[in-house]
Amino acid sequence: MRLPITAWASITHRASGVFLFAGIGFLLWTLDSSLASPESFAALQLSLDNVFLKLVLWAIISGLIYHLVGGIRHLVMDMGFGETMAGGILSVRISVSASVVLIVLAGIWIW
């Protein structure tokens, strides 16, 4: 499908939002385990040493980063900045680049 970059930004913002709706369940589970008791906190740390769970956590945090950065882009546009086609394309490039950097940093932090 040949679409402008801004359309892809819109679709992926929606997709990341839908993904996060499911991801919140995982995050609540980690919050629950982290607070219930010192034992469950330690058990959670041990679980998150598992490569599969690290990947799940990284995927959710990546979705969160992408959605939050894209959200900031929307808020900036709501304030009247970059509402032209050129401005929209530029802000997609900035927000996607910033997301990639943050997602890589999150990956490094998780491992």
Added chain:
Amino acid sequence: MVTAVSSMGRSGVHNWVMQRISAVILLTYFLCIGVVIVSGVDYAGWKGLFEQTWMRVFSLLALASLGVHAWLGLWSVFTDYFTERMMGPVGNTVRLVAQIVCGIIMFTYLVWGIQILWGL
């Protein structure tokens, strides 16, 4: 009309404002949590933070904002794709069921969150 009844405020401007307010609350909350986690916490510090009343209020506010934000976001997606135009007559049923299911999940998240925060 059919799409507006299930939106939330039944007004586009109201939905728009709610989407933004909840977004800013969630952004602030996740930034705070991110800073705390990255700076490194042990169980005592983490537990102590969540025993503060302001943190419980902030967390519950974030979870309630998530409910509003997710409802409006999913509503936008569902009313674009789960429609008569995209799916034929079954579209209306699919959309209604999807919204109800997501609403129940969101309500469950909220109750679960309350249990977690107050250690029930």
